[in-house]
Amino acid sequence: MQLMRLTLFTDYSLRVLLVLATRTDSLVTIADLSKAFDISNAHLMKVTHLLGKSGWVETVRGRNGGMRLAAHPSKLRIGTIVRHLESDFALVECFGDDNRCVLTGGCELAAVLARAMQAFLDELDRYSLADLANASPALMVLPLWQAVTWHAPVRPPSIEVVPGVAQALLSEPAPARPRGRRAG
Structure with a gap:
């Protein structure tokens, strides 16, 4: 929510x-x-x-x-605006400050999501x-x-x-x- x-x-x-x-x-x-x-x-x-x-x-x-x-x-730039307005890009628990995920450090999901988020923001930065x-x-x-x-x-x-x-x-x-x- x-x-x-x-x-x-x-x-x-x-x-x-x-x-x-x-x-x-x-x-x-x-x-x-x-x-x-x-x-x-x-x-x-x-x-x-x-x-x-x-x-x-x-x-x-x-x-x-x-x-x-x-x-x-x-x-x-749209990327700058979105970065300023969105306070939380934590798609998964290990991106957040209160990380308690037992998979942290041994899970490729975080790397894939981090690259996807960067690609998303890079696209917004173009406009x-x-x-x-x-x-x-x-x-x-x-x-x-x-x-x-x-x-x-x-x-x-x-x-x-x-x-x-x-x-x-x-x-x-x-x-x-x-x-x-x-x-x-």
């Missing part, structure tokens, strides 16, 4: 950052985002607070307040917030009153993700061919 909460927090944070990356000439409010994404104000207040503390988002208090991106979207904003045409049509003010030419997403696609991407791969010498 803890992992789900953290994942949703990161999801909401990335959504906020993507919106702010495309609406640079006006302040965006939590209420606007709450309505557009159908996410509670309380969740978005926590997200905004952390994004403000990170220095990525400038918050303006008061009647005409809101938030805006504090850095150019091309300067914010900036600007890259994602420019490949997300849905951001341009969100029901927000703030006009889209920054974007490069929009290109379609590299993969269409709709309900069920995530499960398909995570499904069991086809069996690997046996290694060894080929009969000659």
Whole structure:
């Protein structure tokens, strides 16, 4: 359950950052985002607070307040953002601080998962917030009153993700061919 909460927090944070990356000439409010994404104000207040503390988002208090991106979207790498937002990448017990696994030190699972996690983060490091904003045409049509003010030419997403696609991407791969010498 803890992992789900953290994942949703990161999801909401990335959504906020993507919106702010495309609406640079006006302040965006939590209420606007709450309505557009159908996410509670309380969740978005926590997200905004952390994004403000990170220095990525400038918050303006008061009647005409809101938030805006504090850095150019091309300067914010997705891997950096995810590393900052996710407090726990412990996929298995031996990655955590309170490791009591009796297999520690003699189990290849940790090495495989560590390499996979590094590959995941390396892939995220390839992209900036600007890259994602420019490949997300849905951001341009969100029901927000703030006009889209920054974007490069929009290109379609590299993969269409709709309900069920995530499960398909995570499904069991086809069996690997046996290694060894080929009969000659």
